[in-house]
Amino acid sequence: MIVKRRNWLTHIILIALVVIILFPVVWVISTSLRRDNAAFSTKLFSSRVSIQNYKDLLFPEQNVLRLMKDIEAITTNTMPYSEKSFEELVSKFDRDIKRLKDYSNETKMLIEKTDEEYQTIQGFIEDNSEELLNSLKENAGLIGEKLDVKKPDDSKLYLALNVLLKEGIVKEKDIDDFFDLQIVKDYEEEWKNNFETLALNIENKQQNIKVLEDEVNSLKKELEEYQKEYTRISSIIRSSILPQFESFEKSLNTVLDILNSNDGSVRAIVSESNEKLEFEKILGYLEELNKVKLTDEFSEFSEKISNLNKLANEVLNLWENYPEKYTSKYADFLSIIRLFILKASKQLKESVDLMNNFSNVVENYLELSNLINVATKKLEKEKLEYETLKVKYDEKVAELVDANRYVFSLILKDDILSFNEKISKYTLPKDINKTYFAVKALGRSLNDYLVYVDDENLKKELRAYLRKMDWAETYKNFKKRYERFSKDFKVFVEEFDNYVKNIEEIGPNAISSAKNGIKIRITALVQLFPKIQSDYPAKIASNLSLVSKYSADLIDQLPIKGAKESLKMMDKNLFRIDQIWKEKTEHHLIRWIMNSVIVAGLVAVITTLVNALAAYPFSRMRFKGRKYGIMSLLLIQMFPAIMYMVALYGFLSFIGRYIPILGLNTLGGLIFVYLGGIAFNMYLIKGFYDTIPSSLEEAAMIDGATRWQTFWRIVLPLASPILAVVIILSFMGTFNEFVLARIILQDVDKYTYAVGLWTFSTGPFETEWGLFSAAALIGMAPMVILFLSMQKYLVGGLTKGSVKG
Numbered sequence: 001m002i003v004k005r006r007n008w009l010t011h012i013i014l015i016a017l018v019v020i021i022l023f024p025v026v027w028v029i030s031t032s033l034r035r036d037n038a039a040f041s042t043k044l045f046s047s048r049v050s051i052q053n054y055k056d057l058l059f060p061e062q063n064v065l066r067l068m069k070d071i072e073a074i075t076t077n078t079m080p081y082s083e084k085s086f087e088e089l090v091s092k093f094d095r096d097i098k099r100l101k102d103y104s105n106e107t108k109m110l111i112e113k114t115d116e117e118y119q120t121i122q123g124f125i126e127d128n129s130e131e132l133l134n135s136l137k138e139n140a141g142l143i144g145e146k147l148d149v150k151k152p153d154d155s156k157l158y159l160a161l162n163v164l165l166k167e168g169i170v171k172e173k174d175i176d177d178f179f180d181l182q183i184v185k186d187y188e189e190e191w192k193n194n195f196e197t198l199a200l201n202i203e204n205k206q207q208n209i210k211v212l213e214d215e216v217n218s219l220k221k222e223l224e225e226y227q228k229e230y231t232r233i234s235s236i237i238r239s240s241i242l243p244q245f246e247s248f249e250k251s252l253n254t255v256l257d258i259l260n261s262n263d264g265s266v267r268a269i270v271s272e273s274n275e276k277l278e279f280e281k282i283l284g285y286l287e288e289l290n291k292v293k294l295t296d297e298f299s300e301f302s303e304k305i306s307n308l309n310k311l312a313n314e315v316l317n318l319w320e321n322y323p324e325k326y327t328s329k330y331a332d333f334l335s336i337i338r339l340f341i342l343k344a345s346k347q348l349k350e351s352v353d354l355m356n357n358f359s360n361v362v363e364n365y366l367e368l369s370n371l372i373n374v375a376t377k378k379l380e381k382e383k384l385e386y387e388t389l390k391v392k393y394d395e396k397v398a399e400l401v402d403a404n405r406y407v408f409s410l411i412l413k414d415d416i417l418s419f420n421e422k423i424s425k426y427t428l429p430k431d432i433n434k435t436y437f438a439v440k441a442l443g444r445s446l447n448d449y450l451v452y453v454d455d456e457n458l459k460k461e462l463r464a465y466l467r468k469m470d471w472a473e474t475y476k477n478f479k480k481r482y483e484r485f486s487k488d489f490k491v492f493v494e495e496f497d498n499y500v501k502n503i504e505e506i507g508p509n510a511i512s513s514a515k516n517g518i519k520i521r522i523t524a525l526v527q528l529f530p531k532i533q534s535d536y537p538a539k540i541a542s543n544l545s546l547v548s549k550y551s552a553d554l555i556d557q558l559p560i561k562g563a564k565e566s567l568k569m570m571d572k573n574l575f576r577i578d579q580i581w582k583e584k585t586e587h588h589l590i591r592w593i594m595n596s597v598i599v600a601g602l603v604a605v606i607t608t609l610v611n612a613l614a615a616y617p618f619s620r621m622r623f624k625g626r627k628y629g630i631m632s633l634l635l636i637q638m639f640p641a642i643m644y645m646v647a648l649y650g651f652l653s654f655i656g657r658y659i660p661i662l663g664l665n666t667l668g669g670l671i672f673v674y675l676g677g678i679a680f681n682m683y684l685i686k687g688f689y690d691t692i693p694s695s696l697e698e699a700a701m702i703d704g705a706t707r708w709q710t711f712w713r714i715v716l717p718l719a720s721p722i723l724a725v726v727i728i729l730s731f732m733g734t735f736n737e738f739v740l741a742r743i744i745l746q747d748v749d750k751y752t753y754a755v756g757l758w759t760f761s762t763g764p765f766e767t768e769w770g771l772f773s774a775a776a777l778i779g780m781a782p783m784v785i786l787f788l789s790m791q792k793y794l795v796g797g798l799t800k801g802s803v804k805g
Contacts, residue, residue, distance in 0.1 A: 032773035035575055036549070048552050048571065052579065053774035057589045064103050065532055065583050067096050068525065075507055075522055077514035089511045097504050103580050104497055111489060114573045117566040118482055122429055124563045125475070129428035133435070135559040136472065137420045139465045140442060144416045146462060147449075149409040152402045160403035166199060169411075198393045205386035212379040219372045226365040233358045237301060241354075244347055245304045251340045252311040258333045259318040267326055272334060276319065278341045283312045285348035292355045295362060405452035408445075415445040429479060436476040439469050471557035478550035485543035489577075492531075492540055499528040536581055548574045588749055589775055592756030597782050599667055599752060600734040603674045607730045608723055611681045616711055618682070619689035620697075630686065633679035642739055648673055649743065665746045673744065674734050681726045688722035689715065724793035731786055753779050 035048040055061065062070065074081050074093050081089055125132065151157070286309040294302055324330060419442045426435050443466055450459055502524035510522050551567045551574075617623070618630050649664070652673070656663015662672050696718075697710040705713070716723070738754040745751055751759070757779060760772040 028773045028776060031769050032777055034770050035571075036552070047555070050575065052575075053770045054778070056584065056771065057587070057774055057778060060584070060587075061579070062099070063580050063582070063584065064100065065581075067100055067103075068528065068532065071096050071100075071503065071507070072521065072525055075510040075514065075525070076519045077511065078519075086511060086515050089515075090508055093507050093511060097500065097507070100500050101497075104493060104500065107493055107577055107580060110573045110577050111486065111493075114570050114577075115486060117570045117573070118486075120566045121563050121570075122479075124560075124566070125429045126427075128560050128562065131560060132428055132471075132558075133423050133426060136435070136439065136469050137423055139468045140416045140419050143446060143462055143465050144413055146458060147409040147413055149406045150402075152406055156400055156403040157406065160400040160407055163195060163397060163400065164404070164407060195393070195396060198389060198396070202386065202389050202393060205382055205389060208382050209379065209386060212375055212382060216372060216375045216379060219368055219375060223365065223368045223372065226361055226368065229361050230358075230365055233354060233361065234297075236354065237298065237358075241347075241351055242301060242304065245301075245308060248340070248344050249304070249308055249311065251336065251344075252308065252315055255315050255333060255336055255340070256311065256318070258329055258336070259315065259322060261329070267328075272325070275334060275337055275341065276316075278345065279312070279316060279319075279337060282341065282344055282348055283309070283316060285345075285352050286312055288352050289348070289355055292359050293362075294355075294359070401452055405449070408449040408452060412445050412449045415442055429475075432472065432476045432479060435472050439472045442466075442469075468557075468559070471554060471559070474550050474553050474557055478547060478554060481543045481550065482547045485540065485547055488543070489540050492536070495531070496528070499524045499531075503528070532581065533583055537583075541578060541582060544574050544578055548578075587756075587759075588751070589756060589778065591749055592751050592753045593779060593782065595667060595750060596735050596753035596779075599671055599674070600731045600782075602671055603734045604727045604730040606671075606675060607678055607681060608726045610675075611678055611685050611726060612716065612719070612723060614678070615682045615686035615689055616715065618686045620694065630679070630683055634683055636679065645740070645743060648740075652744065664744060665750060667750060670741060670744050670752070673740055674737070681730065685719065685722055685726060688719055692718050720793040724790040728787060728790055732783055735783060 030046070030049075032053055033049040033051065034046045035050045035052070036046050071093060073079065074089050074096070077089070081092070084092070152160075286305060289305045290302075290309050292305075319333075322330060322333075419438055422438050423435065426438075428435065446462060446466055450462065453459055453462075503522055506522050506524065510520055513520055548571050551571045555564050555567050618626060652662065652664045652669045656666070656669065660666070661668040663669050692715060696714055700710045700714055701707070735752075736754055737752075738758065741752045741755045742758070745755060748759075757772075757775055760768065760775055
């Protein structure tokens with residue numbers, strides 16, 4: 001007897017591989033059916049499913065906004081209704097108005113049903129108030145049962161309580177409740193030595209740091225003002241004063257040249273008054289400027305002042321000792337000096353005031369900089385000492401972790417008792433807000449305790465108990481949001497009905513006016529658009545989506561499951577309301593798929609026919625270049641099409657001028673580009689032809705068949721498996737190609753499926769993973785159908801049909 005050994009490891013590996021391989025497919029399918037947005041959901045799979053994504057892609061509904069756009073096109077007699085008669089337009093207008101009224105009535109009916117379900121849920125909460133509140137107390141009790149913390153030493157407990165007292169977490173009364181007066185005296189010295197002194201030092205350091213930081217900031221602000229003044233005066237010196245002083249230097253050099261050349265001059269009448277006195281004033285200004293202390297940055301200015309001062313003294317010395325004061329040269333000298341005095345006197349006086357001010361600015365700037373440096377060093381020293389003290393304090397506090405855990409466990413136990421006392425007094429749904437705040441307070445207390453818990457399993461367990469109490473918050477938000485939504489939406493629908501009534505009255509007249517050449521936009525319709533496009537998303541849809549989410553969450557969170565059906569019905573009704581009123585982006589998925597089917601189908605058929613014909617001579621005939629011809633084609637095929645995309649783009653642009661069907665932004669041009677990749681398939685078919693016995697063709701030719709007849713009637717039927725493979729590969733490769741199609745096609749209605757699918761990941765569809773997944777699955781259909789229809793040709797044998805007769 002042979003016993004088969006079961007290899008469990010192999011089975012486990014195979015099962016794991018199947019799960020890993022199929023998981024993406026399962027996820028895509030589930031995402032396409034989700035009502036919630038997978039991009040913002042924490043759940044991998046959702047219980048809220050719908051085929052709405054497929055409806056929107058395959059059979060898009062004319063909801064309220066689309067009907068309004070249709071009505072606007074009708075009443076203004078624009079495309080696609082510009083060629084319709086008046087009677088046809090009125091008929092279409094009446095049908096659209098009726099559908100708007102139907103949507104309004106449907107919405108009112110859904111709101112009534114949703115209100116009824118809401119009241120049912122309220123009644124359920126009220127009837128089960130005690131049981132629901134008991135579930136909160138039960139979870140609080142389970143938390144309390146896990147708080148079995150060993151009491152630490154009295155010394156550590158006393159120190160921990162004092163630390164918490166300083167932080168404001170406990171009160172002095174709590175310490176008195178723990179210890180009698182004698183124990184307090186025993187540990188008070190240790191507290192003062194180990195903690196209180198450190199804490200006081202830390203507080204002092206914090207105060208010193210704050211004072212120093214304020215001082216540094218104040219000094220920096222003051223320094224900024226001097227910096228601005230320094231920059232302003234520096235700019236004036238460089239742009240104005242220095243060029244003027246260079247001009248003065250040239251004037252004094254000219255004067256010196258005149259005074260040094262006193263020969264050969266004719267006598268002249270010279271009138272001299274107080275020029276020398278004025279010149280001495282200028283010399284005084286230069287001496288004052290020479291005394292101004294400046295930084296190395298203005299060494300050029302200092303050199304210029306020194307040089308001017310030297311030149312002015314030389315001029316004055318020569319002037320006083322000039323021998324021939326009644327000559328024409330001396331008269332020229334006085335003329336130049338007068339002009340120099342007129343020009344330089346005011347400028348130098350202003351420069352003296354400016355430079356004295358600048359000197360003060362520089363002095364104050366340097367002084368402030370030194371003060372800031374000193375204060376900064378003090379600040380850094382204080383911070384370093386503070387960090388040292390803080391580390392020492394934290395190390396001592398870290399030694400009290402067990403004591404802190406014990407103290408917070410006691411605080412949490414007290415909070416649980418207080419929580420249970422409060423909850424016992426409440427009734428739902430009246431006191432849901434109080435219940436929510438009680439749960440939040442308990443959650444904060446638990447989180448304070450968990451800070452000192454090291455056991456991760458215990459943390460998870462306690463948080464799990466707290467999460468079971470989340471329904472209180474969810475229900476509070478659900479109640480608040482729904483009441484606001486219901487109130488606002490009823491007002492919104494009533495206003496909508498008034499607008500529709502007005503549009504219905506004006507519509508036929510607007511159509512008649514448009515037909516007579518005077519196109520008007522109905523005011524009510526114009527005003528209604530922003531209400532639907534802006535007010536609905538902002539005021540209605542936000543609350544609606546939250547209510548829908550909360551209702552789905554309550555199904556999972558409520559400890560009692562009696563409200564499940566009502567919550568589901570509310571979620572369903574709200575989803576339908578949103579579909580009626582929300583603005584949906586236009587898309588052309590069916591058109592894109594049809595474009596891809598046309599392009600891929602023609603490319604696959606033409607490629608297969610051309611390759612089947614071209615491969616036959618390479619397989620059956622002998623001619624010069626046969627051996628290297630197909631290899632050359634394969635070599636060319638190795639280069640990707642994107643390499644010569646510029647050439648293709650230019651070629652399509654050129655040929656499109658003469659043959660528009662093959663130009664840019666046309667499916668014909670795209671097909672023409674795709675037909676370039678035939679060499680690989682030719683080599684594939686040629687290899688298959690080589691396996692077909694040539695004796696079959698020879699026998700047929702002996703019986704009188706021509707070469708074409710043997711090819712058509714014998715070789716092609718036998719080659720059907722490889723031809724099917726080529727068709728499938730060509731179709732799939734073309735159907736999924738993106739880069740070339742994206743470059744060549746510009747109009748949205750001419751996009752192929754791959755380019756169209758790309759638009760679902762950008763713009764308004766960026767987070768619509770459900771639509772994207774549904775579009776991806778719908779796009780699979782042509783390839784699946786093709787593969788299934790060609791499957792019978794893939795299993796044909798080599799001798800199929802070859803033995804007939």
